[in-house]
Amino acid sequence: MPVRADGSAGEFDAILFLSFGGPEGPDDVMPFLENVTRGRGVPRERLEEVAHHYMHFGGVSPINQLNRDMIASLRAELDARGTDLPIYFGNRNWYPLVADTLVQMYDDGHRRILAFATSAWGGYSGCRQYHEDIERSLVALHEARPQSVSADPVLVRKLPQFWDRSATLTAGRDAVLRAASRLPAADVPPRLVCTAHSIPIVADAASGPEADGGQLYSRQVAQAAQRVAEMAGFAGHDQVWQSRSGPPQVPWLEPDICDHLEAIAAQGVSQVIVFPVGFVSDHVEVVWDLDNEAAQLADELGLDYVRAETVGTDPRFIAMVADLVDEYRRGTGDLDVLGVGDSGTPCGDGCCGRSVRRPATRP
Numbered sequence: 540m541p542v543r544a545d546g547s548a549g550e551f552d553a554i555l556f557l558s559f560g561g562p563e564g565p566d567d568v569m570p571f572l573e574n575v576t577r578g579r580g581v582p583r584e585r586l587e588e589v590a591h592h593y594m595h596f597g598g599v600s601p602i603n604q605l606n607r608d609m610i611a612s613l614r615a616e617l618d619a620r621g622t623d624l625p626i627y628f629g630n631r632n633w634y635p636l637v638a639d640t641l642v643q644m645y646d647d648g649h650r651r652i653l654a655f656a657t658s659a660w661g662g663y664s665g666c667r668q669y670h671e672d673i674e675r676s677l678v679a680l681h682e683a684r685p686q687s688v689s690a691d692p693v694l695v696r697k698l699p700q701f702w703d704r705s706a707t708l709t710a711g712r713d714a715v716l717r718a719a720s721r722l723p724a725a726d727v728p729p730r731l732v733c734t735a736h737s738i739p740i741v742a743d744a745a746s747g748p749e750a751d752g753g754q755l756y757s758r759q760v761a762q763a764a765q766r767v768a769e770m771a772g773f774a775g776h777d778q779v780w781q782s783r784s785g786p787p788q789v790p791w792l793e794p795d796i797c798d799h800l801e802a803i804a805a806q807g808v809s810q811v812i813v814f815p816v817g818f819v820s821d822h823v824e825v826v827w828d829l830d831n832e833a834a835q836l837a838d839e840l841g842l843d844y845v846r847a848e849t850v851g852t853d854p855r856f857i858a859m860v861a862d863l864v865d866e867y868r869r870g871t872g873d874l875d876v877l878g879v880g881d882s883g884t885p886c887g888d889g890c891c892g893r894s895v896r897r898p899a900t901r902p
Contacts, residue, residue, distance in 0.1 A: 550651070550868050550870075551696070553649035554627065554653050554655060555652050557629055557637055557654050557672065557673075558631070560632035560636075561822060569586065571632055573586070575632050580785070589784065592827040593823055600823045607628070613861060617861055624864065624868070627644050629641065637672050638676040641676040641695070644693075645687075649693070650691065650692070653695075654669075654698060655860055656669040656697060660700060661878070662738070662742065662745075663891050666885070666886065666890055669697060670885045673695050693882075694882055695882050697881075697886075698878065699872070699879045700759075700877050700890075701859060701860075701863070706853075706858060708763065712767050715773075715847045717847070718847035719812055722845055723810075725810055729810035730808045731768055732803075734829070735778075736782050737781060737782060737795070739785060739789050741789075741790075742756075743755075743756050743757050746890070746891055761778055767816060777803070781795065781796045781833075782824045796829070797833055800836055809841070810844075811845070812847060813845070814846075819856075
């Protein structure tokens, strides 16, 4: 059962900045990809293809440095508010691994920890798996410090999903408007195309309550994209997907961004704004898929193409993260909103509770 403490046992005393991870050198690329895809049946040739994308950037993903930049901005925002909580960095798939980070936090004396995960969404990969990361890391902590943890346990509370927070949507709106300003003048408004990471259709169907038909992830993405489009003054938008990596016989969410560019070019569209609504920062799946493959295709199709920025560097987005920290540190945060869970217990059937849990083992 989850520990639904409301803060009365003492305020939270540290922040775990929890993310996906990425390689920071050529030797890291294949081990990192093997970590990401373990147990998913991704063919070796697909891993080698994706590894080429990383090698295009010297074997370094921008995600770790972008996360460090976000942490530095969050540190400055919290300092300005007088919120004196240390921030630690841990990843799911590459160093610094969250299990190692949690041991360090425990050794530093922290027992009530708020975890901010850099995913805005529900579903297994976007939410449930981060709860599992926390659970596995707590198991590893108990193995590393068995006597101490038994006598003096730790609570890790994951902060909620934030796709519908005003700051997230406003930052997205302004990113779209800045991108629009880079297009040449035209008689017809540009087409706004919003993209997010594709997932298997069966995984999308398993997210959210069965009574609602599942599909929580794709519904959240669609709602966020619609709201950003409306706020930016667009009459409509196209929702597409990118970065599928599974076996070809498994159906994933479609249409793919590149297939869609070909389709709208055939319809006579001449200008496109692509907004990566599903991504917080410009990691490899953004800069390769959108700034290389999609941009090159758009050029071949004769499309004026601009890509809007992701929201993670926007000061309002960072302030939103600080708001979440303040709410839950003080015990005023909603414990029933999607995404919140304590010490690895997922956030309930309204989000990703119907997924099968993996064993709690060290990553």
